Amino acid sequence: MSTDTPGAGPEADKRRIPVFFLSDSTGLTAEAMGNALLVQFPDLKFDRTTIPFISNPEEAHQIVQEIDDLVEAGEGPLVFSTAVDRDIRSQLVECRAPIIDLFETHMEKVENALGVCSSSLRSQLHGVGNMDSYYRRMQAIEFAIEHDDGQSLRALEKADVILVAPSRCGKTPTSMFLALQHGLFVANYPLVDEDFETDHLPRPLKDLGPKLFGLISSPERLAAVREERRQGSRYASLQQVNFELSSARRLFQKNNIPVVDSSAKSVEEMSAIILQRLAHRTHH
Structure with missing residues (x-):
């Protein structure tokens, strides 16, 4: 779990936006893709938290509850997810905070283009794999x-x-x-x-x-x-x-x-x- 904050202007001093990178693997892809979007907002401050290796729907539910508590407190968190497992993903999308599901967003287009369904295997990109x-x-x-x-x-x-x-x-x-x-x-x-x-x-x-x-x-x-x-x-x-x-x-x-x-x-x-x-x- 890590925190990092870019430089920001006077307007951003009013608050820091909690950002969560969630994954059932290493979380590196969620961080890379999420940060590529966040860097476009240099005048805002972010508190970044990475939660990798979410192993089951129960753990995902607990994480969602913690993020929902921040929503309830008016913190306005933002969530990036690259969870592959469908059961874990179905829990994460119940989050009350805005969630950018970087996996689901594009997978349907890829499946349609290739004419086959994905295997939903974890740990392939940053795992041992081949x-x-x-x-x-x-x-x-x-x-x-x-x-x-x-x-x-x-x-x-x-x-x-x-x-x-x-x-x-x-x-x-x-x-x-x-x-x-x-x-x-x-x-x-x-x-x-x-x-x-x-x-x-x-x-x-x-x-x-x-x-x-x-x-x-x-x-x-x-x-x-x-x-x-x-x-x-x-x-x-x-x-x-x-x-x-x-x-x-x-x-x-x-x-x-x-x-x-x-x-x-x-x-x-x-x-x-x-x-x-x-x-x-x-x-x-």
């Missing part, structure tokens, strides 16, 4: 950890993607996301001052061009991130940051490495761009 896919993801995570920040160059040629960037441009979180969510073997390599002495790729990367993706950031953003880590250091100075970013851009351009700017993009957005470009390479 064992081959699960093991692939676990191996990808191990690979990403071993090859994080240039710690190991062993079997670097096995990487599907190698992220190259100056320090603190988002290499590690993007590597882990691609590994966990997509089962990609991702290494990341930090660029340091010595790598900028020429426009040639660092020796460990020189034969791996098609796997490389460059990450950059804005000077102000990168300096701020580094300042949090090493306050008042040369490493965090705007002069050093400008030098590294301009040198990295030149290196990427010289070696035809595609670039993703991390300064205003989430890990999910950066990963989507990388996946799109990988798919384009595969088909050409």
Whole structure:
């Protein structure tokens, strides 16, 4: 169970809106889809609560009663649900609060389009599901950890993607996301001052061009991130940051490495761009 609140304007200070993400599995889909809608209301404050693994209709009924108590108290809660089990879902929809059933909303259209009824199986999206896919993801995570920040160059040629960037441009979180969510073997390599002495790729990367993706950031953003880590250091100075970013851009351009700017993009957005470009390479 977790709580998170975005920034908001003066109007939102009057109250915080309780939001519930309900699921009979992990709740990750309810959170992702619900938050994608809530982010469109930046001037409101939300108290987010996730309740995963609702196992039976009795438990669902108890949760509904708790939410109905908030309705009775005038709290005005909002509910997002991705429950798959029909009996659990039938309890949840009795809730007196507005409920956005993200599963039921679209399933009938999908069934009509495919001409078959759904199986209503839980735990397929974020569960173990296909064992081959699960093991692939676990191996990808191990690979990403071993090859994080240039710690190991062993079997670097096995990487599907190698992220190259100056320090603190988002290499590690993007590597882990691609590994966990997509089962990609991702290494990341930090660029340091010595790598900028020429426009040639660092020796460990020189034969791996098609796997490389460059990450950059804005000077102000990168300096701020580094300042949090090493306050008042040369490493965090705007002069050093400008030098590294301009040198990295030149290196990427010289070696035809595609670039993703991390300064205003989430890990999910950066990963989507990388996946799109990988798919384009595969088909050409």
